[in-house]
Amino acid sequence: MPAVEATTPTIRKTALNAVHRQMGAKMVAFNGWDMPVEYPASGGIMAEHNAVRTGAGIFDVSHMGDIGLSGPEALAAVQHISMNDASRLAVGQAQYSALLYPQGTFVDDVIVHRLGEAEYLLVINAGTREKDFNWVRDHTRQFNCKVEHLSDEFTQIAIQGPKGVQILQKLTDADLAGVKFYWVTRGTVCGLNNILIARTGYTGEDGFEIYIPADQRISVGVWNEVLAAGKEFGAIACGLGARNTLRLEAKLPLYGHEISDTINVWEAGLDRFIKMEKPDFIGRAALEKAKGDGLNKTLVGLEMVERGIARDGYKVLDPGGTEIGYVTSGSPAPFLKKNIALAYVPPSSAGLGTEVKVEIRGQAVVAQVVPTPFYKRPKAKS
Amino acid sequence: MPYPTDLKYTKEHEWIKVDGSSATVGITDYAQDSLGDIVFVDLPKPGSEITAGKTFGTVESVKAVSDLYAPATGTVTEVNGDLATAPEKINKDANHTWMLKVALKNPAELGGLLSAADYEKFVSEEGGH
Numbered sequence: 001m002p003a004v005e006a007t008t009p010t011i012r013k014t015a016l017n018a019v020h021r022q023m024g025a026k027m028v029a030f031n032g033w034d035m036p037v038e039y040p041a042s043g044g045i046m047a048e049h050n051a052v053r054t055g056a057g058i059f060d061v062s063h064m065g066d067i068g069l070s071g072p073e074a075l076a077a078v079q080h081i082s083m084n085d086a087s088r089l090a091v092g093q094a095q096y097s098a099l100l101y102p103q104g105t106f107v108d109d110v111i112v113h114r115l116g117e118a119e120y121l122l123v124i125n126a127g128t129r130e131k132d133f134n135w136v137r138d139h140t141r142q143f144n145c146k147v148e149h150l151s152d153e154f155t156q157i158a159i160q161g162p163k164g165v166q167i168l169q170k171l172t173d174a175d176l177a178g179v180k181f182y183w184v185t186r187g188t189v190c191g192l193n194n195i196l197i198a199r200t201g202y203t204g205e206d207g208f209e210i211y212i213p214a215d216q217r218i219s220v221g222v223w224n225e226v227l228a229a230g231k232e233f234g235a236i237a238c239g240l241g242a243r244n245t246l247r248l249e250a251k252l253p254l255y256g257h258e259i260s261d262t263i264n265v266w267e268a269g270l271d272r273f274i275k276m277e278k279p280d281f282i283g284r285a286a287l288e289k290a291k292g293d294g295l296n297k298t299l300v301g302l303e304m305v306e307r308g309i310a311r312d313g314y315k316v317l318d319p320g321g322t323e324i325g326y327v328t329s330g331s332p333a334p335f336l337k338k339n340i341a342l343a344y345v346p347p348s349s350a351g352l353g354t355e356v357k358v359e360i361r362g363q364a365v366v367a368q369v370v371p372t373p374f375y376k377r378p379k380a381k382s
Numbered sequence: 383m384p385y386p387t388d389l390k391y392t393k394e395h396e397w398i399k400v401d402g403s404s405a406t407v408g409i410t411d412y413a414q415d416s417l418g419d420i421v422f423v424d425l426p427k428p429g430s431e432i433t434a435g436k437t438f439g440t441v442e443s444v445k446a447v448s449d450l451y452a453p454a455t456g457t458v459t460e461v462n463g464d465l466a467t468a469p470e471k472i473n474k475d476a477n478h479t480w481m482l483k484v485a486l487k488n489p490a491e492l493g494g495l496l497s498a499a500d501y502e503k504f505v506s507e508e509g510g511h
Contacts, residue, residue, distance in 0.1 A: 026418070037445065038418055038445075040415075040418075044418050044419050045418055045419055045443075045444045045445065046419045046444060241418070241444060241445050244445075245444060307422075307466075308422075309421070309422055309442055309447075311447060331444060331445075332421045332422070332442075332444055334419075334444065361424075361440065
């Protein structure tokens with residue numbers, strides 16, 4: 001039980017840091033941020049995870065970064081640096097996409113929001129903020145477009161789960177029923193005007209993410225109001241621990257795990273989010289070539305058959321014990337009540353039902369390739 | 383959380399309760415609290431030897447894997463089978479949920495372990511919360 005506390009020289013805090021501590025959250029260093037991993041008062045990771053699946057959970061995700069692109073050639077700039085087709089976005093619409101290196105691997109995955117005729121917001125990962133901003137700035141210089149690093153402007157609060165819409169509706173004049181998944185709107189939230197409200201998230205559930213001014217007093221006020229509004233729906237504060245298990249059940253990739261600067265789009269299985277037919281973009285040529293070459297590895301879902309939990313970095317073996325791949329994310333799945341993992345294996349071992357083994361502390365433990373996402377939310381009635 | 387005074391403690395957060403030449407072993411309330419929801423416990427089989435200061439198994443929460451360190455040397459005589467299906471029992475009452483029963487090889491070596499008061503002082507310094 002070594003209690004290792006990483007001490008980074010510049011540990012960053014969100015505007016809600018003091019509130020998390022007051023609430024008794026367990027804090028961890030995550031990509032240079034001092035963030036809540038779980039709230040024992042909420043019941044811990046499993047309770048938080050299941051609250052999001054069945055009711056709602058409230059997350060501080062202010063560590064996420066934001067890049068604004070605006071101006072006459074903003075669309076051309078976004079198209080050049082991202083793999084999805086931003087020209088298909090209506091004003092108010094968002095899409096999952098990625099910034100790619102010329103070799104077709106990942107700078108980061110992003111959500112591209114079209115906020116105005118020629119105004120885009122890229123929401124990026126915490127650990128890649130500076131890298132992403134520099135990349136975007138350096139590779140859009142040829143366009144008539146302003147690039148702004150807006151990461152420190154916002155406190156980002158995620159209200160996730162089937163009850164999220166009812167909770168947020170209590171606090172805003174925006175008609176949330178009219179906002180479809182992966183669309184955004186603006187409205188008054190907790191008395192604050194013109195707040196960006198996005199029907200997005202990283203949990204596999206319906207939900208919203210709101211972007212409020214990073215001012216501490218304002219942020220704390222909104223956080224407390226959201227929690228209070230959620231009380232009647234059983235909403236609880238949730239930390240990064242539940243955020244990770246939720247996204248894993250839904251097979252949402254995490255940078256540094258399923259995607260990285262050494263993994264390409266085809267390997268990651270994100271074909272659905274790349275539009276090869278759109279105008280040229282960084283990474284396209286290499287991916288065109290890679291497509292012809294075929295895959296060396298592919299991302300699969302595993303479910304443990306024998307007793308054991310696969311963890312990030314564990315080796316995947318074939319039934320004979322030869323190493324064939326590695327686990328990118330592995331954990332108990334609190335809602336599914338199974339031990340699941342995502343792993344890279346050769347295509348020959350990727351077929352559904354294929355038996356593999358995961359090396360857990362020197363023991364080869366049997367697992368099986370299963371369909372993904374592991375969890376898919378029930379279809380909304382509306 | 384008051385730690386029972388009839389137990390001895392390690393700095394790795396295990397406890398041992400000695401009864402003559404046999405003993406029971408578990409992890410402390412501080413350990414379960416640090417780990418969070420415990421979902422898996424991997425323990426040696428009866429008949430295995432454990433060695434003071436060496437790992438004898440692992441305990442896993444949703445987030446983390448932690449090694450278990452033997453507070454004493456001896457032979458495992460019994461394993462708490464309930465923990466295979468209900469590891470969360472440790473979260474509910476760590477100081478009284480045993481993992482192993484051990485026939486001690488050298489009960490005298492337990493003198494180096496912490497008393498309840500010393501352990502409580504140790505975790506209050508380590509935890510800092």
